[in-house]
Amino acid sequence: MRPALIATLSAAIFASTISSACMGGVVETDRITLDEGNVTALLESTSQHYVDAMRSLISERYQDEYRAIRWEALENVMRDAPIARLEYHFAVNGVANVRVYHAMGGRPLGSLAKSIFEGPTRPGTPDTPASPMDIESEDEGSVRALPAVDEVAADLEDNRFYTEFDEINVRAPMMADDSSALEAFLVEGENRAFDPEFKALRAIERDLRTGVIPSGGRIQGSVSGMACTSCKYAMKRFSDTYAVDVRLAQVFPSMSRHAQAELIASGRARLRGTMLVDTVTDRPLLAADLLRGAREGQIRRSLSPRAMGRSFKGMPWARRSFRLNPIRLQRVSEGSSEGSPPPRPRVPKDPATGC
Numbered sequence: 001m002r003p004a005l006i007a008t009l010s011a012a013i014f015a016s017t018i019s020s021a022c023m024g025g026v027v028e029t030d031r032i033t034l035d036e037g038n039v040t041a042l043l044e045s046t047s048q049h050y051v052d053a054m055r056s057l058i059s060e061r062y063q064d065e066y067r068a069i070r071w072e073a074l075e076n077v078m079r080d081a082p083i084a085r086l087e088y089h090f091a092v093n094g095v096a097n098v099r100v101y102h103a104m105g106g107r108p109l110g111s112l113a114k115s116i117f118e119g120p121t122r123p124g125t126p127d128t129p130a131s132p133m134d135i136e137s138e139d140e141g142s143v144r145a146l147p148a149v150d151e152v153a154a155d156l157e158d159n160r161f162y163t164e165f166d167e168i169n170v171r172a173p174m175m176a177d178d179s180s181a182l183e184a185f186l187v188e189g190e191n192r193a194f195d196p197e198f199k200a201l202r203a204i205e206r207d208l209r210t211g212v213i214p215s216g217g218r219i220q221g222s223v224s225g226m227a228c229t230s231c232k233y234a235m236k237r238f239s240d241t242y243a244v245d246v247r248l249a250q251v252f253p254s255m256s257r258h259a260q261a262e263l264i265a266s267g268r269a270r271l272r273g274t275m276l277v278d279t280v281t282d283r284p285l286l287a288a289d290l291l292r293g294a295r296e297g298q299i300r301r302s303l304s305p306r307a308m309g310r311s312f313k314g315m316p317w318a319r320r321s322f323r324l325n326p327i328r329l330q331r332v333s334e335g336s337s338e339g340s341p342p343p344r345p346r347v348p349k350d351p352a353t354g355c
């Protein structure tokens with residue numbers, strides 16, 4: 001894609017960068033629509049940590065046969081849970097340093113797996129941020145969310161399943177409310193303390209307060225969806241309280257018809273089903289589509305029943321075909337022209353599978 005075209009489209013359609021100068025720092029949020037820069041690849045790498053951890057957890061705790069619908073619920077949750085990756089940049093003796101905070105939205109993995117594999121019925125989807133449409137209509141003063149004490153404990157228990165994090169790349173868990181300057185609220189009826197960018201901010205705050213990282217740094221990060229009002233408020237509070245500039249790139253879920261038509265008319269893009277793809281590489285052009293496809297691929301490679309060597313309870317393999325075709329999905333970071341996210345929409349649920 002021609003950089004000039006991308007720049008024009010980005011500027012024309014997604015110029016709603018929010019910038020608010022505070023006495024402490026500056027908060028800026030950007031919308032990423034096309035797959036520009038490395039945002040998609042970075043978020044894909046964050047997602048892999050959680051997929052791997054969930055695989056370890058299931059291998060240890062859930063060794064029986066389960067109905068296909070439970071596996072499907074697991075796959076949906078792990079594909080759709082919002083993820084965030086916030087870098088804290090700082091200097092030590094003039095040398096640039098960075099600590100990267102990774103978070104997945106929703107309940108801790110242990111709680112998710114428990115509700116999926118032990119629950120009596122199909123579990124609801126985890127807390128997810130509101131859609132952009134919801135955000136536009138938000139005007140609530142919001143009720144402050146209650147601390148989720150049980151979930152904090154459950155999240156702590158999950159620690160040992162995350163083996164790939166280290167001193168530079170750290171996981172941002174649910175944390176107790178204690179003396180945080182940050183508050184999360186209920187937005188659209190959901191407790192936004194579960195949102196990944198909020199978890200990441202809390203983890204950075206903890207490390208600032210305990211001296212793990214020095215003050216005077218800045219935050220640069222990305223999130224797989226649009227930040228809600230609660231998280232935007234938390235970013236502003238963080239910036240004000242700790243004098244830290246915060247810049248967050250949000251992956252916008254869709255593109256306007258006009259912008260899409262313009263890309264197609266330019267010859268650079270075409271539609272494959274409902275997905276906008278590059279005419280030359282056949283690769284999805286929207287960051288949201290690429291990330292979704294990449295996460296589907298991670299799940300297929302690591303977390304699907306087939307990848308884990310499982311069979312379904314009460315059902316021969318042949319009868320359940322919704323995900324069993326070994327479609328090769330590239331990693332975003334591979335950047336080749338092969339592969340693509342699986343087609344949407346998904347196959348309708350089989351009502352006979354019950355719980």
Ligand SMILES: [Zn+2]
Binds near residue numbers: 231
């Ligand atoms: Zn939020």
